[in-house]
Amino acid sequence: MANDPENTLVLQTTKGNVTIELRPDVAPNHVARIKELVRDGFYDGIVFHRVIEGFMAQTGCPKGNGTGGSGKKLKQEFNDAPHERGTVSMARTPDPDSADSQFFICFDRHTFLDKQYTVWGQVTEGMDAVDQIKRGEPVVDPDRIEKAWIAADAA
Numbered sequence: 001m002a003n004d005p006e007n008t009l010v011l012q013t014t015k016g017n018v019t020i021e022l023r024p025d026v027a028p029n030h031v032a033r034i035k036e037l038v039r040d041g042f043y044d045g046i047v048f049h050r051v052i053e054g055f056m057a058q059t060g061c062p063k064g065n066g067t068g069g070s071g072k073k074l075k076q077e078f079n080d081a082p083h084e085r086g087t088v089s090m091a092r093t094p095d096p097d098s099a100d101s102q103f104f105i106c107f108d109r110h111t112f113l114d115k116q117y118t119v120w121g122q123v124t125e126g127m128d129a130v131d132q133i134k135r136g137e138p139v140v141d142p143d144r145i146e147k148a149w150i151a152a153d154a155a
Helices: 028-039 127-131
Strands: 008-013 016-022 048-052 056-059 087-090 103-106 119-125 145-150
Touching: 008 028, 016 028, 016 127, 028 119, 028 145, 119 127
Parallel strands: none
Antiparallel strands: 008 016, 008 145, 016 119, 048 056, 056 103, 087 103, 087 119
């Protein structure tokens, strides 16, 4: 699956580009929805609103405060992919079927997240940029996704 432009997401952030290998093999519906949102320009300009040192950087809220989404909930696709450094997974409320547009990128391995959140991607390049994202809950003057695209669309 590596180097598959249709399953490669690029986030141009205020700290640099982040390349994510999408995982339709473990979360086909989440990957399809992420691609739809990316292609609609949904993530362009969205901030990293919740960034916790040693844990994760969260983004995908159009309100910039963690309370918003795209308005379309996704049924969970919990899988065996571990939450490791660079893992990209969906944020949700306590309801397992409440994931929408918000997602997070793990800074480190977190076993307590395994099979509780839907993993749908893995950072393959640009973790150095992720590491530089400003921390906070909420983040003051947050970093943002300037533009997001699927690699196949840039060709």
